Amino acid sequence: MIVGESEMAEVNDLPGEQGSERISEAEHAVMEALWEKNPLTAAEVCEQVCDRRGWSMPTVKTLLSRLVAKGAIATEPDGRRFLYRPLLARTAYLGGESRRLVDRLFGGRAAPLFAHLAETEALTDDDIAEIERLLRELRK
Amino acid sequence: MIVGESEMAEVNDLPGEQGSERISEAEHAVMEALWEKNPLTAAEVCEQVCDRRGWSMPTVKTLLSRLVAKGAIATEPDGRRFLYRPLLARTAYLGGESRRLVDRLFGGRAAPLFAHLAETEALTDDDIAEIERLLRELRK
DNA sequence: AGCCTTCGACTACATCTGTAAACATTAAGT
């Protein structure tokens, strides 16, 4: 079963899309770490997330690999290890996810989502104040 | 107002939570059909969604079974077949999903989500007007 | 020059999801 393998795998396969693949929740946690500060080594990413999520290094490694495969992050060699940095901007990710939710659940309209948040008391006073401020700004 | 259905879940609650299991996207499509009109037979659900999603009856059957297993819908025998009706209210589902998104991506604060929608021009004028109206209502 | 540590790569594996076929049952028509 353990097939001897000496070939070097292409890390650079599909050049097609860069940010198109869906990012899972666990992967997202890794992305957050990288968005907060980058580039980071795998060990540094682990420092940021392993405790919080109860993960071990291998898990982080896997997630990093998958993110690289998905084109969400890039690696650059730093001596013998890699530094990871995001390719996908946090803004783009948030925007995409938000839009997906709004499209899927609220027919693409943001107002019903807002109404729901309000209803379920997911809106703090601060939120409301902030949103009013944003609205005024939009009005300009 | 969006104040939704009552909850009439009680018949057979698994030991644990009742609406707690996550509902997948495909399952959600089935739920939408049932929320729109219920109770429905499996065949009727299929009529509602199979074309739109390119599904076959077996697929719908599977999804219905899984939804039953998750406690999101209930069956009642109608002759030899079953009628399906939602146990999980649409309102609750939407609220839950919205909150999940807000928690996961925006640190539980709705304002940043709102800011994002605004920024990415995902807010129509109608949305803005509607939200202002909702805000005024909240202020009361 | 070897041994140990450190990393990335590869492999593993259970669960969930999407999608569906095979099977069993049973009402219904003939």
Place this chain on the structure above:
DNA sequence: ACTTAATGTTTACAGATGTAGTCGAAGGCT
């Protein structure tokens, strides 16, 4: 009664996901 069409149940299977172990190369240490 016997076949058939409808309907729920069981099983299947590939791909994604969560989580992690193993392997082999590269450097560092003695």
